[in-house]
Amino acid sequence: MTESNGGIRIALISGVCSHVGAVALPGPVSVAHVDDVFRAEGECLDPGVEGRLEGLSENLLAYIQRNVCPRMTLEAMVRTG
Secondary structure, eight states, rough: OHOOOHHHHHHHHHHHHTTOOOOOOSSSSOOOOOHHOOOSSBBBOOOOHHHHHHHHHHHHHHHIIIIHHHHHHHHHHHOOO
16 A cells, blocks of 8 residues: 555545544554554554654644643533533
């Protein structure tokens, strides 16, 4: 699978997720030849992929801080009056 095909597949999956009410985060990471990039123990052998995965985790944490935490706080305020 080439990177471009992976990108197309990720876009299609994002559309399906949105359709069923899931949140598709920006910045997906597609890893071609994943068996060659990771050891069986999970160690990443490609610094470029590792950097993209770190960026993905940063995007996830930022999304949670911007969107999930404020909603939980607002819900708690509404429930307690």
